[in-house]
Amino acid sequence: MRVDKCKGCGGSMFDPGAKKYCSNACRQKCYRQRLKAKRAPVAKPDQLIHCRYCGKSFQATNPRREYCSANHKKQNYREQRQLRELAEMEARLRTWTAGSAIERSVLEYA
Ligand SMILES: [Zn+2]
Numbered sequence: 485m486r487v488d489k490c491k492g493c494g495g496s497m498f499d500p501g502a503k504k505y506c507s508n509a510c511r512q513k514c515y516r517q518r519l520k521a522k523r524a525p526v527a528k529p530d531q532l533i534h535c536r537y538c539g540k541s542f543q544a545t546n547p548r549r550e551y552c553s554a555n556h557k558k559q560n561y562r563e564q565r566q567l568r569e570l571a572e573m574e575a576r577l578r579t580w581t582a583g584s585a586i587e588r589s590v591l592e593y594a
């Protein structure tokens with residue numbers, strides 16, 4: 485006689501045949517858990533994301549999240565834009581006034 489394990493409660497079933505569950509209750513419990521798992525957001529406990537702005541780690545249900553808060557997303561965007569503008573300004577100054585005193589003072593300021 486084969487001994488199978490119930491997929492619901494893990495209990496042994498001394499019942500020959502291709503049964504997966506020891507009882508209807510276990511079958512229903514398993515079915516409901518599967519449904520729940522399918523609907524639930526994919527949040528694993530080890531899914532820690534580091535905020536790109538402050539570096540703080542946080543748990544996110546959405547793995548594509550990059551910031552711990554909407555505020556930091558905004559802050560980071562603002563700073564990145566400022567850096568980009570500064571770099572563009574520097575590049576422009578370098579081509580327009582290469583070697584001039586203006587360029588030096590701006591670069592020192594930056
Ligand atoms: Zn069972």
Ligand SMILES: [Zn+2]
Nearest residue numbers: 535538552556
């Ligand atoms: Zn943050």
